[in-house]
Amino acid sequence: MQKKPIIAVLRGGSANEREISLRSGAAVVEGLQQAGYEVLDWPVDGLTDVIALVQQAPRPLLVFNVLHGRGGEDGQLQALLEVLKVPYTGSGLLASALSMDKVVTKRIWQAMGLPTADYYQVTQASLATFDVDAVRYPVMVKPAREGSSIGMFKVDSADNMQSALTQALTFDDHVLVESWIDGAEYTVAILGDQALPMIRLKTPNVFYDYEAKYQANTTEYLCPCGLSAEAEEAIQALALEAFHALGAKTWGRIDVMIDQQGQPWLLELNTVPGMTDHSLVPMAAKQAGLSFDQLVDRLVQLSI
Ligand SMILES: Nc1ncnc2c1ncn2[C@@H]1O[C@H](COP(=O)(O)OP(=O)(O)O)[C@@H](O)[C@H]1O
Ligand SMILES: [Mg+2]
Structure with missing residues (x-):
């Protein structure tokens, strides 16, 4: 029998989104096991833990990075893994660093003529x-x-x-x-070179805040998103352009709003989006016919 490839899942970290990352990572560990990989579960407190783990045997074929926020999503981890010569999922260090900073992101998008609010x-x-x-x-x-x-x-x-x-x-x-953008909110998951079906987010809150994201049961997720096929394709194309403008690769999620006049406005790119079984990328993947296990498998295939 052929030996299963070893994938290490990095989760936790020291950013404010640590708890979400622990949950995302736990789901990814399970998904990868279901997909037939041998999985090393690497919950970490910070990047120094990563150095020690990478040097232990067995050495993974790939690090599946599920660290959200600063330290994990902002280029620091990516730089470290480059130095340690360990392949990892997702964008490289430059795209990660650029996308982490919403000011720098907007400067790039504006310079390329992509719509983002003043x-x-x-x-x-x-x-x-x-x-x-x-x-x-x-x-x-x-x-x-x-x-x-x-x-x-x-x-x-x-x-x-x-x-x-x-x-x-x-x-x-x-x-x-x-x-302030007065309008409807959407998110566009990107897998490889493709935009997945869009999700419309609806909340009775003033905006899609922390409570609406993780605690409320009043948040609605519409997928299909309710736009005409033509309108959806236009926003998907815009999201892909915005993704590539930052040099991102493998996967990500673009948040976008459409105002009352029908004008789209790009908010941000997430290069390590949430991956709990309730998260948005898995939801979009499901609409495209990919189960959670198939999604993580695709991410591994796209990365090795
Ligand atoms: N300019 C804006 N106008 C109206 N709502 C906004 C604006 N920017 C962000 N929001 C709301 O705040 C949420 C979080 O903003 P976002 O820029 O995506 O940051 P985060 O990294 O915290 O997700 C969005 O999902 C949206 O509901
Ligand atoms: Mg966002």
Whole structure:
């Protein structure tokens, strides 16, 4: 009998999204086992753990990276694995680093003429001189390098701006003040060179916040997403363009909104999206006819 390839699943990490990553990783471990791989489960607290694990026997054929957020999704892990010469799933270090930072992401998209809402950048240093009265409200204030809607605030007037900025700046040293988009929200999962069926997200909350993502039972996920085939194909093509603009590969998830006038606005690219059995990429894959086990198998095949 042929020996099963060994895949190591990296999960946990030290970012705010640690708990989600532990759950995503547990699902991936199970999926890979079902798909016939020999799996090393690697729950880690940080990158130093990774160095030790990689040097132990048996050495995996591939690291399946399910670390969300800073440390795992932002190029640091990718750089480390390059140095250690261990192949890994997902985007390389440059695309990971670019995509982690929502300001840099938007600069690239804007430079390429891709639609993303206007924004200001505010740093710890510019906070004192930032003119809150020059802003057209409402806006979304968000840390540049967070995820899971952590540290984000909708701000309706100049009165609440300083406080929102100060709070967002506790999560990162630079934040975005982004024009508020009034419209419907969608996400586009990307697998290989293909966009999967889109998902429409509906929440009674002000926006798709942490509670709506992980706790509420009032969030609705529509897949098929309700757009005409033509409209969906146009957004899928836009998402693929946005994905490639950042140099991303293998997989990812583009968040996008469509305003009342039908204009799409790109929000962000996630290069290590959630992978619990309730997550969005598995949901889109299912609509495309791929089970969770088949999805993780595809990700391995695309990466080796
Ligand atoms: N400019 C905006 N206008 C309206 N809602 C927004 C805007 N930016 C983000 N949101 C809402 O906040 C959520 C999280 O924002 P996103 O940029 O995707 O960051 P995260 O990395 O936390 O997912 C989105 O899913 C959307 O519901
Ligand atoms: Mg998002």
